[in-house]
Amino acid sequence: MATAEHTPVDPVPRDKRTQDLQEMLEEVGLTVEYWLLKLQEDLGVTCPQALQHIEEKDLQKLKSQAKYPWEERALEKLLNLAHSNRLSELQKSRIEKRNKKQEQAAQALKELKDLMSQGKQRNTEAVMSKQAELREAMDIPKEYWLPSKTSLKEVIDNMQKQLELTNLELSQRENLPDKDLVSWASGGLALHGIYKTTDQGGLMEKNENLLKVPRDFSLFGPRQGIRMETVEFTSYEEESMFTKKIEKGGFSAIISGKGEGWGGSLEAGFGGSIHSKYKTTRRKHSEHSYLCSTKFSYIPLASCYFAIDQLQLSKAALQELKYIEDLLDKTTGSDRSSLLRHRAKSFFHRFGSHANQGPLHLGGIYWWKAVSEGFHSEQLKEVKQQSAKALDAFISGSFGTPIAKGAGGVNVSGSDSNTTSQNKTSKNLQAEVQFSVAQTGGPPEANGFVQWKAGLIASNQTWFVIDRGLHLVPIWDIILFNHRSDFKYPQGVADYLKACYITMTRRTAHIQDEEELLSDRMKGRAFLEDEKSWKIPTLGELFKKLKISSK
Secondary structure, eight states: OOOHHHHHOOOOOOOHHHHHHHHHHHTTOOOOHHHHHHHHHHHHHOSGGGGOOOOOOHHHHHHTSSHHHHHHHHHHHHHHHHTTHHHHHHHHHHHEEEEEEEEHHHHHHHHHHHHTTTTOTTTHHHHHHHHHHHHHTTTTGGGGOOOSOOHHHHHHHHHHHHHHHHHHHHHHOOOHHHHHHHHHHHTGGBBBBOOOOSSSSSTTOOOOBBBOOOOOOOBBBBBBBOEEEEEEEHHHHHHHHHHHHHHHTTTTHTTTTGGGTTTOBBBBBOOOOOGGGGTTTTOOTTTEEEEEEEEEEEEEEEEOOOGGGOBBBOHHHHHHHHHHHHHHHOOOOTHHHHHHHHHHHHHHHHHSSEEEEEEEEEEEEEEHHHHHHEEOOGGGHHHHHHHHHHHHHHHHHHHHOOOOOOOOSSSOOOOOOOEEEEEEETTTEEEEEEEEEEHHHHOOOOOSSSHHHHHHHHHHOOOOOEOSEEEEHHHHHHHHHOOGGGSSSHHHHHHHHHHHHHHHOOOOOOOOOOHHHHHHHTHHHHHHTHHHHHHHHHHHHHHHHHHHHHH
């Protein structure tokens, strides 16, 4: 029996794995000899299973080796084929892992109680080891574990409450099919267009769906990882713009500096926003400064990318464009130009000028914030140090003791907790600090981060769009590439929309032919091909870069 248990399973022969990969290449129409070599040499891919771990930067590297535009679409399909069942399996694996960790946490907690009944203290080796097991099972970062001054009884009581909350069934939500989910998340934000302009105004403007859900649509596993980020703001305006850009486009909008891939203003609707009461309590005394220290946990759980041939206009957008075509064809007289310009302008504000291809990510973001006010500008450095310490203590406390929640909306909960403290860092410094937590996505009724994360993983109905990528395609190219048969004069409609767009936004534009449209991945491609950009050392560094580029 021992021999049988330790006998390794025979690996799949290398030639069989290569044959399977060859068949997948043939299925999408790619030349086996050329692309098998590229996969092996550039990415080390020798079997179909390895394709499941291809990230966006890897895909862009492969696309740069394409000889023809159609091969780029075939590479997208190859990746989708490898991921065909990955998301459902991944989601099932996440839930199973979460349930297993809950069982481990319950067992570790029971053993801690036994140690306490034996008179053991927190600083004993056995207790410290069991605490580490409990912390890891509950996914609490080491730096936010309860401080040493907390008694063992308090640790057990607090973790018992957290575990009970995690096991508590939140509002029952069934998981949605992929097509329904992309229409549901953030109010259908993935299908909204973007009005690509240079104007910073109109950021809050909401759009209707420019696109409809593609016929053969499916979500895949995330191409980004879970991360904890820190960023500071020295003005309310900086904080507000950062929040809007995160809500609008996620990390891609922030990393691209002024949002050039989106046209600077990032004008388009978004299906949710983050609100905290401290925004309304901001002091306006000119002699005092402002500091907002923010940490957030960014959790992507699924991704998708709309290939060019998947960009199909929504029924409402198509109907409005046909009306514009009728005006171009029939309207005469002095009012013709004015009426057409009005309809085109209305279309751009209603639906956007560009469609977003992605890569788009769904998931959630949990925020902890500390706002310091009532100090003088020359004290900023000292306040920053104290604010960072106070925020860490607040986060540690929120992991240890669930924070009572107020009523939250369906999309985003408001300020879940507001507490105030007086930090006295010197004789002359007394800064008031207000703490708050907020969430983008996740179950609004969750009480604290631990329960929120468990609920986020349990149901995709709680997912939000947290990143939209940078690949944009103008409406006139979509008409010519996917909707020629829907118009009597497709070229005329495309030309007119392009001309109106140039006049209204003062931006250059041209109509791409099919070769250009398939091979040009917009300005965002250069960014996506830069592996260092995707590593994102810290968001604080990126925010400093953002402030410099905006001056």
